[in-house]
Amino acid sequence: xxxxxxxxxxxxxxxxxxxxxxxxxxxxxxxxxxxxxxxxxxxxxxxxxxxxxxxxxxxxxxxxxxxxxxxxxxxxxxxxxxxxxxxxxxxxxxxxxxxxxxxxxxxxxxxxxxxxxxxxxxxxxxxxxxxxxxxxxxxxxxxxxxxxxxxxxxxxxxxxxxxxxxxxxxxxxxxxxxxxxxxxxxxxxxxxxxxxxxxxxxxxxxxxxxxxxxxxxxxxxxxxxxxxxxxxxxxxxxxxxxxxxxxxxxxxxxxxxxxxxxxxxxxxxxxxxxxxxxxxxxxxxxxxxxxxxxxxxxxxxxxxxxxxxxxxxxx
Amino acid sequence: xxxxxxxxxxxxxxxxxxxxxxxxxxxxxxxxxxxxxxxxxxxxxxxxxxxxxxxxxxxxxxxxxxxxxxxxxxxxxxxxxxxxxxxxxxxxxxxxxxxxxxxxxxxxxxxxxxxxxxxxxxxxxxxxxxxxxxxxxxxxxxxxxxxxxxxxxxxxxxxxxxxxxxxxxxxxxxxxxxxxxxxxxxxxxxxxxxxxxxxxx
Numbered sequence: 001x002x003x004x005x006x007x008x009x010x011x012x013x014x015x016x017x018x019x020x021x022x023x024x025x026x027x028x029x030x031x032x033x034x035x036x037x038x039x040x041x042x043x044x045x046x047x048x049x050x051x052x053x054x055x056x057x058x059x060x061x062x063x064x065x066x067x068x069x070x071x072x073x074x075x076x077x078x079x080x081x082x083x084x085x086x087x088x089x090x091x092x093x094x095x096x097x098x099x100x101x102x103x104x105x106x107x108x109x110x111x112x113x114x115x116x117x118x119x120x121x122x123x124x125x126x127x128x129x130x131x132x133x134x135x136x137x138x139x140x141x142x143x144x145x146x147x148x149x150x151x152x153x154x155x156x157x158x159x160x161x162x163x164x165x166x167x168x169x170x171x172x173x174x175x176x177x178x179x180x181x182x183x184x185x186x187x188x189x190x191x192x193x194x195x196x197x198x199x200x201x202x203x204x205x206x207x208x209x210x211x212x213x214x215x216x217x218x219x220x221x222x223x224x225x226x227x228x229x230x231x232x233x234x235x236x237x238x239x240x241x242x243x244x245x246x247x248x249x250x251x252x253x254x255x256x257x258x259x260x261x262x263x264x265x266x267x268x269x270x271x272x273x274x275x276x277x278x279x280x281x282x283x284x285x286x287x288x289x290x291x292x293x294x295x296x297x298x299x300x301x302x303x304x305x306x307x308x309x310x311x312x313x314x315x
Numbered sequence: 316x317x318x319x320x321x322x323x324x325x326x327x328x329x330x331x332x333x334x335x336x337x338x339x340x341x342x343x344x345x346x347x348x349x350x351x352x353x354x355x356x357x358x359x360x361x362x363x364x365x366x367x368x369x370x371x372x373x374x375x376x377x378x379x380x381x382x383x384x385x386x387x388x389x390x391x392x393x394x395x396x397x398x399x400x401x402x403x404x405x406x407x408x409x410x411x412x413x414x415x416x417x418x419x420x421x422x423x424x425x426x427x428x429x430x431x432x433x434x435x436x437x438x439x440x441x442x443x444x445x446x447x448x449x450x451x452x453x454x455x456x457x458x459x460x461x462x463x464x465x466x467x468x469x470x471x472x473x474x475x476x477x478x479x480x481x482x483x484x485x486x487x488x489x490x491x492x493x494x495x496x497x498x499x500x501x502x503x504x505x506x507x508x509x510x511x512x513x514x515x516x
Contacts, residue, residue: 004432004458006474010443016455019416021462031467033479051414068414085464 007035015043023052023066023073023120024096030115040119049121057128058141059156062109066120070094075112077105106137110144123151127172130156131165138164142171149173153193157182169193179221204254209234213244221252229255229262232302236267236294240286251304258299269294278305337373339366340381341396347389348381355399358407360446386444391437398427398450407448418456428457 006014018026018040026044030037057063061081065074070092076099084099102108127150131138138161153174157165160182174193179200192199192211197218201207204222209231212222227235232253238244245251269282272293281295281303295303337353341362356362365382369375384392401423410416420428428435435454442450461473470476477485 002432002461003473003475004436004461006458006476008436009439009458013439013443013451013455016451017458019414020418020456020459022415025459025462025465028465028467028470029462029474032471032474032476033482035479035482036476047414070413071415087464 007039011043014039018044019047022071022094022096023116024098026119027066027073027112027115030119031111037115045119045121048119050123052120052122053124053126054116054120054122055126055128056113056145056150058137059128059130059133062105064109064112064116066116071096074098075109076100077102077108079103079105105134106140113144117148123149123175125150126152126154128154128156129168131161131168132157132159135161135164139167142168146171147173149175151175152177153179155180157184160184213238215245216247218247218249220248220250222254224254226256227253229257229260232263233265233267236263236284236292239292240267240284242287248304249306251302253302255300255302260296260299260302263296263302264294278307279303338376339371340376341392342381342383343387343389343392344383344385345389347392349392349396351396351399352403354403355396358399358402358405358447358449359395360407360448362445384445387441388437390434391441394427394430394434394438395441395445395447395450398424399447401427402449405449408452416452418452420453420456424450424453428454 006017009017018029021029021044026040026048030040051068053065053067055063055065055067057065061076061078063074063076065072067073071094073096076097078099078101081099081101083101084097086095086097088095088097100108125148127145129141134141142164150172151174153172155165155168157180169191174196176196177198177200178193178196179198179202181200181202183203192215195216198221199215199217199219200221200223202223205224205226207222207225207227209227212220212227212231212235232255235244239248264282264284267284269284272278272280272283274280278293279295281293283291283293285291289308291307293305293307295305297303338350339353339356339362341349341351343349353366356366369382371379387395428438430438435457439451439454439458442454462470465473471478
């Protein structure tokens with residue numbers, strides 16, 4: 001094999017070589033030895049900080065991708081697929097994928113994960129987690145990711161595994177977006193993450209009016225709810241008097257009832273035509289002048305867009 | 316322009332005159348002499364500063380001895396100056412901060428660097444020593460490209476990287492070289508540990 005004594009280069013050359021390497025190459029180089037890992041960390045880590053999005057996906061396979069606007073490098077550990085390595089170029093981006101078939105997905109994933117978290121330190125971390133995919137592995141996976149903060153998190157739960165879900169919510173942090181997709185009717189999460197900007201709950205039937213009014217998110221999506229029209233009427237009145245949900249910018253609620261007439265009962269409102277920024281609907285006003293455009297879709301969904309009157313006029 | 320036609324003049328081999336403009340004479344550590352144009356020299360920050368500081372006139376270039384570059388051999392220096400002549404007048408690239416760094420290897424450079432790794436190794440050292448930014452960029456990119464699609468085990472062989480065990484052994488050997496008693500003490504300590512003694516003394 002064609003070889004060259006890498007460690008005998010001057011440090012500036014080593015740094016230069018590393019600076020042109022893809023994430024895959026840096027990760028594999030780090031895996032050669034402790035010394036090579038130290039070299040990659042010393043020279044590359046400062047340049048790589050917050051330059052890539054890191055996405056962790058524990059669904060059927062265990063997947064980890066390192067991505068920026070020019071390239072995406074993805075590791076896939078599977079117990080049923082094939083070993084594959086591919087490089088695909090599109091007009092703007094390069095996609096490198098390594099798929100490895102293994103009987104021990106977690107151990108293989110962990111080796112890569114530790115290195116990636118160390119070298120590609122990034123605030124832009126995303127997590128996709130099927131809490132029922134490998135129930136025996138949930139604890140070790142969560143422990144591996146413990147104390148890490150994820151910008152965005154999507155959890156899938158179609159069977160109900162409250163114990164592990166509580167463990168996940170207790171041990172991981174979420175900063176921007178949190179979403180749980182569950183089809184169970186009795187689904188009750190322990191504590192919803194606080195301080196996230198965006199909250200999406202596929203099944204929010206557990207959510208009481210008081211809980212909804214305590215949410216401080218800017219965007220809320222509630223797929224299925226048990227909220228009555230009267231609950232939503234109370235919620236809107238509370239928002240109009242600046243008593244709750246002051247940060248709210250967008251809300252979508254799946255309605256329990258198919259009639260929507262009484263939702264706006266005793267609420268002053270005015271019909272407005274569609275603009276460039278907003279769909280047609282009725283405007284309601286908050287006591288500080290902010291306005292919300294309310295839109296009912298198909299009799300089963302209510303959307304609320306909070307906007308300042310100026311932005312509507314401009315459009 | 317092909318590598319063969321690059322206007323580097325190895326005085327020993329062919330005394331073809333370069334364009335009638337300022338040029339300099341350099342000598343490698345194995346006494347090979349080269350004439351290189353002033354514009355080509357500008358690709359090397361080190362040589363550019365050197366000739367500026369010397370303030371040679373055309374007569375000085377002819378009458379004084381060639382400037383000695385003592386740690387680069389003729390074969391390597393020939394490649395360096397071929398590269399500089401081909402890229403003379405080009406702007407020195409500035410790092411735009413992209414990650415990974417974007418470096419394209421032009422066809423001429425690819426042919427120039429179609430050499431054995433021993434010579435490539437010397438070329439990179441020379442590019443670094445003479446501070447030729449773009450030559451360093453492309454030659455380092457060539458080394459980085461050797462990692463494409465390689466597993467950690469393959470990378471170990473490509474870059475001749477020692478394993479953890481080899482690093483440990485080298486460290487122990489270095490320690491022993493400094494203190495010959497160290498191994499004896501270590502062995503004695505291990506033996507006492509095996510015997511169950513808590514105290515070393």
